Amino acid sequence: MNEVLLLQGLVGGIVFGAIYALIGASLNVMVGVLRVINFAHGEFILAGSFFAYAMLMGLGLNPLYAVAPVAVLFFLAGYGAYFVLIPRLQRSDEPETSSFLLMFGVSLMMIAVLTWIFEADIRPVNFSFDPINVTLLVVEDAYGPGRDGRVIVPTARIVALAVNALMIIALTWFLYRTLTGKAMRAAIMNRDAVQIVGIDVHHLSATAFGLATAIAGVTGVLLAMVVPSVDPNGGPPLALVGFVVIVLGGLGHPVGALLAGVLFGVVEQVATVMLPQAAAQMLGFVILIAVIFFRPSGILGLAVSR
Amino acid sequence: MTPSLSRPTLATESPGIVLEMQAVHAAYHGDISVLNGVDLKIRKGLITGVIGPNGAGKSTALKTMYGFLKPSHGEVRLKGQRVNGVAPSKMVAQGLAFVPQNRSLFNDLTVEDNLRLGCWTFRKDTGRVQAALERVYEQFPILRQRHRQRAGTMSGGQQRFLELARALVLEPEIIMLDEPTAMIAPKVSRELYEFIQELPSHGITVVLVDQNVRQCVAVSDHLYVLDLGATRADGSADAFGSDEALRTMIQEWLDYQID
Numbered sequence: 085m086n087e088v089l090l091l092q093g094l095v096g097g098i099v100f101g102a103i104y105a106l107i108g109a110s111l112n113v114m115v116g117v118l119r120v121i122n123f124a125h126g127e128f129i130l131a132g133s134f135f136a137y138a139m140l141m142g143l144g145l146n147p148l149y150a151v152a153p154v155a156v157l158f159f160l161a162g163y164g165a166y167f168v169l170i171p172r173l174q175r176s177d178e179p180e181t182s183s184f185l186l187m188f189g190v191s192l193m194m195i196a197v198l199t200w201i202f203e204a205d206i207r208p209v210n211f212s213f214d215p216i217n218v219t220l221l222v223v224e225d226a227y228g229p230g231r232d233g234r235v236i237v238p239t240a241r242i243v244a245l246a247v248n249a250l251m252i253i254a255l256t257w258f259l260y261r262t263l264t265g266k267a268m269r270a271a272i273m274n275r276d277a278v279q280i281v282g283i284d285v286h287h288l289s290a291t292a293f294g295l296a297t298a299i300a301g302v303t304g305v306l307l308a309m310v311v312p313s314v315d316p317n318g319g320p321p322l323a324l325v326g327f328v329v330i331v332l333g334g335l336g337h338p339v340g341a342l343l344a345g346v347l348f349g350v351v352e353q354v355a356t357v358m359l360p361q362a363a364a365q366m367l368g369f370v371i372l373i374a375v376i377f378f379r380p381s382g383i384l385g386l387a388v389s390r
Numbered sequence: 391m392t393p394s395l396s397r398p399t400l401a402t403e404s405p406g407i408v409l410e411m412q413a414v415h416a417a418y419h420g421d422i423s424v425l426n427g428v429d430l431k432i433r434k435g436l437i438t439g440v441i442g443p444n445g446a447g448k449s450t451a452l453k454t455m456y457g458f459l460k461p462s463h464g465e466v467r468l469k470g471q472r473v474n475g476v477a478p479s480k481m482v483a484q485g486l487a488f489v490p491q492n493r494s495l496f497n498d499l500t501v502e503d504n505l506r507l508g509c510w511t512f513r514k515d516t517g518r519v520q521a522a523l524e525r526v527y528e529q530f531p532i533l534r535q536r537h538r539q540r541a542g543t544m545s546g547g548q549q550r551f552l553e554l555a556r557a558l559v560l561e562p563e564i565i566m567l568d569e570p571t572a573m574i575a576p577k578v579s580r581e582l583y584e585f586i587q588e589l590p591s592h593g594i595t596v597v598l599v600d601q602n603v604r605q606c607v608a609v610s611d612h613l614y615v616l617d618l619g620a621t622r623a624d625g626s627a628d629a630f631g632s633d634e635a636l637r638t639m640i641q642e643w644l645d646y647q648i649d
Binding site: 175177263266267269270273274276277278279280281282283284285 | 419456458477478479482483487488489490492493494495496497498499503506507508510511513556557560
């Protein structure tokens with residue numbers, strides 16, 4: 085029976101891990117390119133979830149249809165929000181500390197707005213695909229003779245994972261193969277130097293802010309498909325996962341964040357089925373502390389000059 | 391101060407001056423005053439050296455000309471146009487290139503990607519990008535050999551040449567070099583100076599800040615002495631040529647520091 089549970093945990097781990105990977109990658113773009121400690125990242129994600137929820141309730145549309153509008157609208161909102169929020173931080177002596185406080189304020193504000201519009205209850209997101217579930221694997225006689233075990237996954241999770249994988253491929257392609265993506269990575273490596281090659285650092289930063297916001301929003305849509313409920317107070321744990329993932333993966337290292345996200349998700353989900361619940365929740369953070377002790381620049385071990 | 395060194399005159403319209411600072415004051419974060427009246431005139435087609443003791447404001451003067459710092463008083467003019475506080479990214483398009491003192495490479499990107507980012511302002515003109523890359527690869531064969539290597543894994547001297555090459559892909563009219571030979575092996579340093587001396591023959595005006603006074607005097611056509619954030623003296627390199635003048639100057643710096 086352990087075999088079935090373990091496989092079930094592993095599949096869940098990959099689904100959640102891919103979501104954590106996206107959270108980490110988008111947060112990493114924001115922290116790396118902009119030096120903004122985005123404490124409101126969890127609420128950016130939630131806003132995407134609520135957008136999908138509103139489309140479902142208002143128009144009866146499956147959350148999958150929210151992916152494209154959220155990506156476009158959140159990019160534009162993020163691009164604009166950059167100019168309102170961020171440039172004045174750079175006049176401060178301690179832009180990173182100020183950014184943390186500023187984004188903490190934004191986080192509280194967004195929670196208030198979401199609570200105001202949607203009220204404080206946890207709401208189910210009622211939608212389904214046909215078929216509702218897919219049986220990935222049958223383990224014969226798993227529970228004794230004639231009693232087979234099945235590894236079952238909701239179709240919504242498979243669809244979410246597929247969209248997620250496409251996003252990860254697209255993001256990696258953008259950051260490693262296009263000149264604009266390389267300019268963003270260059271800004272992570274040496275922010276002053278991007279200006280001396282003639283890059284308009286405000287336009288680049290606003291684009292990065294928009295990109296990170298768009299990915300966060302789409303992550304929220306996918307999260308509403310994987311965990312079909314929405315909660316205005318669900319943001320802080322998501323931001324926490326994001327920070328854990330970028331520390332594990334290496335600050336300013338987007339691919340490191342992707343690997344770390346999947347690792348964190350798999351460990352968490354497998355531990356949930358194999359260990360007592362409290363111990364399972366602890367394990368991810370034990371890994372975090374171990375990484376900080378033994379590989380302070382992340383699991384890929386690449387130090388990023390600042 | 392030796393008699394041959396004179397304060398700059400204020401003939402602002404004189405032809406041949408491509409970049410100038412006039413009575414510029416500037417401060418970091420509004421309160422730490424670093425420049426208190428800097429006058430510099432950069433003459434077309436020459437190498438202008440800027441020397442002075444530590445903390446004289448040499449690097450800050452360059453950063454202010456380039457737009458990293460906005461003057462609180464005074465004027466910066468590029469080709470006659472007032473450019474106070476114009477963003478650095480706009481200066482590039484005006485033909486002004488800058489190689490700062492701190493390493494400015496993107497360490498995890500390849501040599502070629504560093505150069506391609508140097509072509510950012512004309513990135514959509516793929517023909518021009520290719521031609522620019524080809525040109526610097528001709529000038530620096532080592533960069534062609536190592537075009538797929540990560541910039542951060544090259545030696546200090548090679549990194550300096552890459553920074554120089556990345557500035558030159560822009561075909562700048564003026565290049566500002568801040569301490570180009572700091573922390574570099576003497577042999578490479580000599581190669582760098584030889585290269586810098588060649589730049590005017592390619593139509594590039596050079597502004598050179600250097601701690602190494604002797605070297606700077608040797609390659610410069612015109613020199614400025616900065617101290618305590620202000621221009622103390624300027625003159626042709628010949629006026630600084632005799633060792634006696636140099637000794638007097640260095641003695642004066644030491645006197646300031648003892649005061």
